[in-house]
Amino acid sequence: MTSTNNQIAKTPSGVVSAGKNFQNSIVQNNPTASSQTNYRPAVEVPQEFITIFDEFNSAFWDGALSDCIFTYTHQTRILGYYSPKSLVRSSGERCAKIALNPVHLALLHPISATSILAHEMAHHWRHTLGPVDSKGNRGSVGYHDKAWGDEMKRIGLFPSNTGCPGGKETGQQVMHYIIPDGPFDQLATRLFESGMRFNWHEAIDAEPANSFDKANPFATGRSRKTKVPKKKQTRAKFTCSVCGLNAWAKPQAALTCTTCAKPLILSEK
Secondary structure, three states, X not given: OOOHHHXXXXXXXXXXXXXXXXXXXXXXXXXHHHOOOOOOHHHHXXXXXXXXXXXXXXXXXXXXXXXXXXXXXXXXXXXXXXXXXXXXXXXXXXXXXXXXXXXXXXXXXXHHHHHHHHHHHHHHHHHHOOOOOOOOOOOOOOOEOHHHHHHHHHHOEEEEOOOOOOOOOOEOOOEEEEOOOOHHHHHHHHHHHOOOOOOOOOOOOEOOOOOOOOOXXXXXXXXXXOOOOOOOOOOEEEEOOOOOOEEEEOOOOOOEEOOOOEEOEEOOO
């Protein structure tokens, strides 16, 4: 195996030309994307995922990674996740899933946001093409092992549980930071300059992310201004006018006190 330093220094094939056709690809697959006022989100969102995935797959893995299905997740404190073979077609074929959090797509600089996709793609490599461990498996779901970490370094992302230099490189909760002038930095910068970004994200009031710190890419970018709105109360209080029994249910429910044989009355707010 080539040493880590040599792997980091190695420029992936296609980095010089990658990104030139990004906007063309989006427009060709979504003709309305060329209009400033007429978009088809149902087409544009998956096409952006696919286009960026294909660019990274071609540059870092010579196109060897199999397809994934892309989706969003709103799990708190989660930037994204990878789930191997979690989706199945009616004909029986299974496919891996990669999910990104649209809140963080809004808060982060576009290059930081795409590094989350590359992070999950490294998990996809680990579970499909990576070395077999002592138990005959290609890693454990959710665990960031050394083989995964070495692959991250090879493509230009350094594993760290803090998202900054000096953090633990393995474990259940591991983030990363971007290696300056490494393969990912070079490719993602070129793609960003060509117009690459996740155009759709959570609708929150945030300040523009014009710059970011590669050594701490998840702590900078946009700062959120508004709090997540509280969920609407879906249950109402009902009370028996005779014995005072209380019950909670949907406001439109019709409840009866079996002891007093009286209907429960919806309490005033």
